[in-house]
Amino acid sequence: MDQKQFEADVRPLYAAKPLYEQWVDAQKIPVIREFYIEDLRDVELKSWAAKGGNGAILNLIGCGDVNDGYLIEIAPGQSLKPQRLMFEEVIYVLEGNGSTSVWNDENKKVTFEWGRGSMFSPPLNTWRQHFNASGEKPVRLLGVTSAPPIINTFRDLDFVFNNPFAFKSRFSPDDDSFSGKGKQWMAKNRPVWESNFIPDVRKLEVFAWKERGAGGGNIMIELSENCMSAHISEFPVGTYKKAHRHGAGAFVVIIGGEGYSLMWPEGEQPKRYDWHDGSVVVPPEQWFHQHFNTGATPARYLAIKPGGRKHVRPFGLKHFGVDQSTEQGGSQIEYEHEDPGIRRMFEEALAKNGVTMRMPPLGAKKSA
Ligand SMILES: [Fe+2]
Known part of the structure; x- marks a missing residue:
């Protein structure tokens, strides 16, 4: 069964709208539901309060229910809000220069610098905060995440977005954690x-x-x-x-x-x-x-x-x-x-x- 058939035949059988989709609606930012996007740098973004920048969610048709994407822009000289997430995300830098801090323990932050073409992943449920290093140019990041299956499995946004558990097997803060080695x-x-x-x-x-x-x-x-x-x-x-x-x-x-x-x-x-x-x-x-x-x-x-x-x-x-x-x-x-x-x-x-x-x-x- 492909996604088109799934949407037509299976989706209407569910009694409740999946929590992931409710969460998407609540973000009140543009949601792209297409097969492709010709230029990620041209997608119109709107203020995304949860992150503290301008964003859009990419629910491309080919995502099925297994993952999603998002775009986030950091204004010149600004930073996003610190966040921790109980789903994985991989971030690709579409434009701009900046830095990211990653931590479980406030006293052991690891900070690294990135630019156009960089890719990185803050380990699962670590705190992460992104900074724009430029006072003149915006930063635009693409994130790809496993939010849909995680949110729909646990069905509790507090568990997913406000969870104190630290995965020691995923992150140990040392000088080489994000050195590029x-x-x-x-x-x-x-x-x-x-x-x-x-x-x-x-x-x-x-x-x-x-x-x-x-x-x-x-x-x-x-x-x-x-x-x-x-x-x-x-x-x-x-x-x-x-x-x-x-x-x-x-x-x-x-x-x-x-x-x-x-x-x-x-x-x-x-x-x-x-x-x-x-x-x-x-x-x-x-x-x-x-x-x-x-x-x-x-x-x-x-x-x-x-x-x-x-x-x-x-x-x-x-x-x-x-x-x-x-x-x-x-x-x-x-x-x-x-x-x-x-x-x-x-x-x-x-x-x-x-x-x-x-x-x-x-x-x-x-x-x-
Ligand atoms: Fe392929």
């Missing part, structure tokens, strides 16, 4: 970068991932002992990736280059979403999706999603056979099995931009 390890055949803070994800090294095609590079990211995680994917000029599908809640944030994504539920025509740095697209539950680079530079995106390589995922993003062909019961469409219109559309888009195709001819047994 980390460690690299292998989860089966995939490299993982583990850290609490990445100074600039646009520059993080990626490694070849042959199975997804297009000669692309990838690195998985684990942050702050979370269940949610991230990865970066980069693919060369004149190429596109293979289509695949999985569960809800992968925020695909474009952090470099230009191109488009196609998304479609099985048996329907693909819809096209053109993107560039600052766009976000969230593929709905089990919809096929496929990413195309039509620009003159490599295209890079950051995916922030439920579930990772370190901890068992308690909620969402069912993720089976994403490297395996649909012909073998997997969830990936090999180039030679895709609708011919897909390559034609890509050829036309490249021609329009004067970029040369660098894909192997269709019918070749092996991908690039």
Whole structure:
């Protein structure tokens, strides 16, 4: 069952509006319910009293009920209110420079500085406070959180937003907690970068991932002992990736280059979403999706999603056979099995931009 069917057939069976949705209504800020956002820096924000800045909530259709996003702006010279949250959040800096303090114990605060392209995660239920370092320019942050399943599970806002429990296994304040140091390890055949803070994800090294095609590079990211995680994917000029599908809640944030994504539920025509740095697209539950680079530079995106390589995922993003062909019961469409219109559309888009195709001819047994 996809999200559209769920909303039509299952949602009306519930007696009460989920507490998460009641909480969203009570914030009295814009809520975006679309498939994608062309530029996160252009979304109109309104005063968000709970946070002390201007914000919007991103309930993109592809989030299902497994996660959500938000935007928050910190005015020049200002800071947000300190908050602690009983759900995980990953924060990506869309614009501006600032710092964040994280603590359980008021006397042991860890403070670190960030700028455009930084990504970090205040550990679960730690206090966190964000500051704009500039007296002239605003800061805009994107947060991706596990608020919906957590609020709907416990159904008590006091428990979620005003809970004194400190998770010692998630945060120990020392000089390296948010210094940007980390460690690299292998989860089966995939490299993982583990850290609490990445100074600039646009520059993080990626490694070849042959199975997804297009000669692309990838690195998985684990942050702050979370269940949610991230990865970066980069693919060369004149190429596109293979289509695949999985569960809800992968925020695909474009952090470099230009191109488009196609998304479609099985048996329907693909819809096209053109993107560039600052766009976000969230593929709905089990919809096929496929990413195309039509620009003159490599295209890079950051995916922030439920579930990772370190901890068992308690909620969402069912993720089976994403490297395996649909012909073998997997969830990936090999180039030679895709609708011919897909390559034609890509050829036309490249021609329009004067970029040369660098894909192997269709019918070749092996991908690039
Ligand atoms: Fe995906």
